[in-house]
Amino acid sequence: MQRLKSLSVTAGSFPCRRLAELEGLAVPSKPRKSLVKTVPKFKTHREASAWAVDNNVAQYSSFKGVDPAIARDWIQGAIDTKARVPGLKMDFIGTAQERNRYVKDMMRPKAEEWASRFYEPGTKSHARMVSRYLRKLVPPMRPRDVAVSFGGPGMGGVGINAKFGKRIEDFTDMVRRNMESGWWSRSDKPTVAHIISHEMGHEIDRLFDLRKDRRFIDLYRSHDVMRELSEYGSRSIAEMIAEGWAEYTGSSKPRPLATQIGKIIEEAISESERFGKTTSA
Numbered sequence: 001m002q003r004l005k006s007l008s009v010t011a012g013s014f015p016c017r018r019l020a021e022l023e024g025l026a027v028p029s030k031p032r033k034s035l036v037k038t039v040p041k042f043k044t045h046r047e048a049s050a051w052a053v054d055n056n057v058a059q060y061s062s063f064k065g066v067d068p069a070i071a072r073d074w075i076q077g078a079i080d081t082k083a084r085v086p087g088l089k090m091d092f093i094g095t096a097q098e099r100n101r102y103v104k105d106m107m108r109p110k111a112e113e114w115a116s117r118f119y120e121p122g123t124k125s126h127a128r129m130v131s132r133y134l135r136k137l138v139p140p141m142r143p144r145d146v147a148v149s150f151g152g153p154g155m156g157g158v159g160i161n162a163k164f165g166k167r168i169e170d171f172t173d174m175v176r177r178n179m180e181s182g183w184w185s186r187s188d189k190p191t192v193a194h195i196i197s198h199e200m201g202h203e204i205d206r207l208f209d210l211r212k213d214r215r216f217i218d219l220y221r222s223h224d225v226m227r228e229l230s231e232y233g234s235r236s237i238a239e240m241i242a243e244g245w246a247e248y249t250g251s252s253k254p255r256p257l258a259t260q261i262g263k264i265i266e267e268a269i270s271e272s273e274r275f276g277k278t279t280s281a
């Protein structure tokens, strides 16, 4: 069974833009327009990535290997959540593999310098040490994870597992199976939107530190989350929040627990607007 998970990778701060340009990533090519509501259809994943950057969805983007229709829905889901949470900012949107590759490339010079203390650069031992070091700092995407919300600073944002993103029909079929089994919470339709909403739920959680909020701690303790929301949501407070947000935003009739979770999140959003909190996740 495929699984969602949340993962926090601290990558530190790097000269992302320069490196991104060298790597030929999508970087802002013109003044950014304000966020728009409807994402257009794309012919290629490159088009989707460029659009995401130009429209300020995230600073960097690569949907390499992903069905453009999935990329479109992924970006739309991120925009929909960002429109509700003005303080939410992301460095990256795209595939988890590409995000990890960027971070590794950024860290490589430092890793090489460090390994040079032990081995001659250019030798096999040096190369092995560099790749071991990078792998430790940036763990690979676990094959059964469908998507990830990466913490910052560095390259925070939301990534889809490229392995699951090849065909939108297969993706939605996988979502449907996981919803029907009760592993994931419910939406009106088993769509990409449900998964991106889940990941954006993690982004909101991180922005407002919701998992430490008394209201969520109490909800988690006093409810049978597995039965009332989803099995995946019962794993932790953070997953309950993400699963609840996905159902609250994706279902026309969210169940009571999802409704409660959604309402608390809405409250947190309006509180932050009142107090002008606009820090990024």
Ligand SMILES: [Zn+2]
Pocket (backbone or CB within 6 Å): 004, 005, 006, 198, 199, 202, 238, 239, 242
């Ligand atoms: Zn999750």
